[in-house]
Amino acid sequence: SQTIHQWPATLVQPVGSPLSLECTVEGTSNPNLYWYRQAAGRGLQLLFYSVGIGQISSEVPQNLSASRPQDRQFILSSKKLLLSDSGFYLCAWVDSGANVLTFGAGSRLTVL
């Protein structure tokens, strides 16, 4: 069966520190992968998506970056966090050619 893992689940980071969130998908090949952010009480903002290894499309210019070093691995990074980076980060995937986007459990980031 297909599953998506996302970690860490919760983290508290100081302003100016780096960030790395990781997402892996099991049970599928060549999925399309996504990173979304949800600020408190807000909707989902599409940050990045990837249709293959090394292929990253950025939707919102900011101090975040994404990488896809392996087919089923998607990483969200920052060199220096800002207070405004706080939020609920969600990784999602969809099989290439399929329709339904499926989300991981999310990573809740608080920047102090």
Add this chain to the structure above:
Amino acid sequence: GQNIDQPTEMTATEGAIVQINCTYQTSGFNGLFWYQQHAGEAPTFLSYNVLDGLEEKGRFSSFLSRSKGYSYLLLKELQMKDSASYLCAVRSGTYKYIFGTGTRLKVLA
């Protein structure tokens, strides 16, 4: 540009029927999706429409009119566990899924 509008909040009574509307403006429309999100959790998929008309799935139904840029989610026989946010999302082109800000539904006993 891309724009998706939903009401911010709705309240309904247990056992009633509620309709949550969504209007959208997007290029390359390629399907409309509804997700349910309980507080502190990830969204879960409810329904998908790509052609005009009504899709029914148990207590949940979703309607789409592409010419009007309009969809609704209909929830019947409301239960307390249906208290959640309901997110309307549009796929633009092949890869991009754009979400509205969501409608927070409160079900009262």
